[in-house]
Amino acid sequence: MQFAINSIFAIKLQQNTKTQLRMLQIRNLHASVQGKEILKGVNLTVNKGEIHAIMGPNGSGKSTLSAVLAGRDVFEVSEGEILFNGKDILPLPAHERACEGIFLAFQYPVEIPGVSMTNFMKAAIDAKYAYRGEEAPSASEFLKKMKAMRSMLGLPEKLNNRSVNEGFSGGEKKKNDIFQMAMLEPQLAILDETDSGLDIDALRIVADGVNQLKHADNAYIVITHYQRLLDYIVPNFVHILYDGRIIKTGDKSLALELEEKGYDWLIQ
Amino acid sequence: MTTINSKQVQGSQLVFENATFAAQKSLVENHIEISVSEGVTIISVSAHTKAHIHILHNFHGTLPHTQIEIRIQSGAHALIIETYAVTEKLPKANITTNIAVGNGAHCEFISLQHLSEGAQFAQTISVQQSENSHYTAHVYQICGSILHSKLGVEKIGTQANTAIYGLSYPHRKEQFEFDTTVKHSCPDCETAENFKIIAADHSVGIFGGMIYVAPHAVKTAAQQSNKNILLSPNARIFSKPQLEIYTDDVTCNHGSTTGQLNNDALWYMQARGIAPETAKQLLIQAFVHEITEKLPTQELRDFVAAKVQ
Numbered sequence A: 001m002q003f004a005i006n007s008i009f010a011i012k013l014q015q016n017t018k019t020q021l022r023m024l025q026i027r028n029l030h031a032s033v034q035g036k037e038i039l040k041g042v043n044l045t046v047n048k049g050e051i052h053a054i055m056g057p058n059g060s061g062k063s064t065l066s067a068v069l070a071g072r073d074v075f076e077v078s079e080g081e082i083l084f085n086g087k088d089i090l091p092l093p094a095h096e097r098a099c100e101g102i103f104l105a106f107q108y109p110v111e112i113p114g115v116s117m118t119n120f121m122k123a124a125i126d127a128k129y130a131y132r133g134e135e136a137p138s139a140s141e142f143l144k145k146m147k148a149m150r151s152m153l154g155l156p157e158k159l160n161n162r163s164v165n166e167g168f169s170g171g172e173k174k175k176n177d178i179f180q181m182a183m184l185e186p187q188l189a190i191l192d193e194t195d196s197g198l199d200i201d202a203l204r205i206v207a208d209g210v211n212q213l214k215h216a217d218n219a220y221i222v223i224t225h226y227q228r229l230l231d232y233i234v235p236n237f238v239h240i241l242y243d244g245r246i247i248k249t250g251d252k253s254l255a256l257e258l259e260e261k262g263y264d265w266l267i268q
Numbered sequence B: 001m002t003t004i005n006s007k008q009v010q011g012s013q014l015v016f017e018n019a020t021f022a023a024q025k026s027l028v029e030n031h032i033e034i035s036v037s038e039g040v041t042i043i044s045v046s047a048h049t050k051a052h053i054h055i056l057h058n059f060h061g062t063l064p065h066t067q068i069e070i071r072i073q074s075g076a077h078a079l080i081i082e083t084y085a086v087t088e089k090l091p092k093a094n095i096t097t098n099i100a101v102g103n104g105a106h107c108e109f110i111s112l113q114h115l116s117e118g119a120q121f122a123q124t125i126s127v128q129q130s131e132n133s134h135y136t137a138h139v140y141q142i143c144g145s146i147l148h149s150k151l152g153v154e155k156i157g158t159q160a161n162t163a164i165y166g167l168s169y170p171h172r173k174e175q176f177e178f179d180t181t182v183k184h185s186c187p188d189c190e191t192a193e194n195f196k197i198i199a200a201d202h203s204v205g206i207f208g209g210m211i212y213v214a215p216h217a218v219k220t221a222a223q224q225s226n227k228n229i230l231l232s233p234n235a236r237i238f239s240k241p242q243l244e245i246y247t248d249d250v251t252c253n254h255g256s257t258t259g260q261l262n263n264d265a266l267w268y269m270q271a272r273g274i275a276p277e278t279a280k281q282l283l284i285q286a287f288v289h290e291i292t293e294k295l296p297t298q299e300l301r302d303f304v305a306a307k308v309q
């Protein structure tokens, strides 16, 4: 008898930890832009601590999926749901989703002439703390962290006073997005082709940064075309997105298989 | 005719009540001489002195026409800040200011138009610049139902340099207008103009910019920029740059653009947690920075930054 009760208790405990681990649940997500359906029923579950890679040919909807998760309002969600930590985030505007802990590293980071990195980052940090009803770090704490994260990513010292991404090289822009991620410490970070346009040294620096920031409570969705990024940032799952749907899911070996065979064998 | 002199050290404050110079309310440095003749108040800054002058115009709802003549004698440096206060609703006010900038003199003139919402205000500032003089104007149209700034500059001596910075930020149904004419009547002079308009709601912003270069005004260097932002689909902006150049030996360029706040930048900021209103504010402050950074003091820059919200 004693034994049986114990095992029931053990099963319950396991279920609890499993729901606690669940961070993102995307169910049957359909999204369109200008009347054209791009996402056609995406299902994806991401648990705390996991790294998911999403691969797929150009135009299959990878950036659309990222933008819909981050809340870009030009995309219209016609069906399905997105739960983040159990909360339906579809009604939330983009800035509130960011404050909830979702971060998107852009495929094409945007230049903002005249807005300095310091003012930009300060506004973002202040917004995050205000949203949580917490007091924002002091100016000196903030600047100290700026400095630490900047040097982790090998960004130039004069970064603070430069306008956001203005005149940055392609690689610097990508690094700058990871720098912002490091500053904001999101729970879920979506990296949309962060490796594109990075030379091998920059790729290593970025990947090292991403790995350093990884811990048991956060998760990454890494969108990439290349195995070389996944050599550094090793995924738990690899998904293939094609024509608005995830058509295959596997472990890290799937990426190697794709490198060898391309997508054709999957898209019959 | 009255003449006022006082022993004020920290700059001068000149108060006008409904177009009339109010001597008893004013403080005047002793190298500044003020006289009134046939309704015109003449302010004269002595040669080779430095003057800080704050001119405050109080309007009480009638239709006053203020006439001022400012003479910056040779080699003098003058910083003049003009502000306007309205104590009654719906005034219509009018100021004509003639400024003569003497040989080698410097004049920096700042007009901060932050009137009441119903106020109609028209100013004409006509400047004559002698040889080697510098004239810099900062004109801010911030609040009032109709604001009209007619700004004219003529170079009557060689190597006279001019810089004009204008910022106009109409809201509601406000109509703000800059109407500028710079005349290069002498060789070897420079002009730089930078005007920006941000039009919100149902407002109208107008920029007219004439640069005239006379046939003998060789080696003129003139540059004009007018960049504008529409914050609402119901706002309108009219930009009329005009160059009339009658000699070949000049470098002149001008450019005018009107657009909206950058949507991609707004999206990028929102994706970082910044609320749309804050993001817009950051973009607007970035847009006006090129104009406000030219103000001579941090206090003025802060004052304008607080008003441009």
Ligand SMILES: Nc1ncnc2c1ncn2[C@@H]1O[C@H](COP(=O)(O)OP(=O)(O)O)[C@@H](O)[C@H]1O
Residues within 6 Å of the ligand: A033, A034, A038, A056, A057, A058, A059, A060, A061, A062, A063, A064, A065, A074
């Ligand atoms: N803002 C938009 N307006 C119109 N079509 C778009 C927009 N964004 C994406 N699309 C279209 O959606 C499809 C998927 O694009 P995208 O999500 O960028 O794919 P991926 O990132 O996988 O290359 C493409 O056909 C693209 O042209």
Ligand SMILES: [Mg+2]
Residues within 6 Å of the ligand: A062, A063, A064, A107, A192, A193
């Ligand atoms: Mg893409």
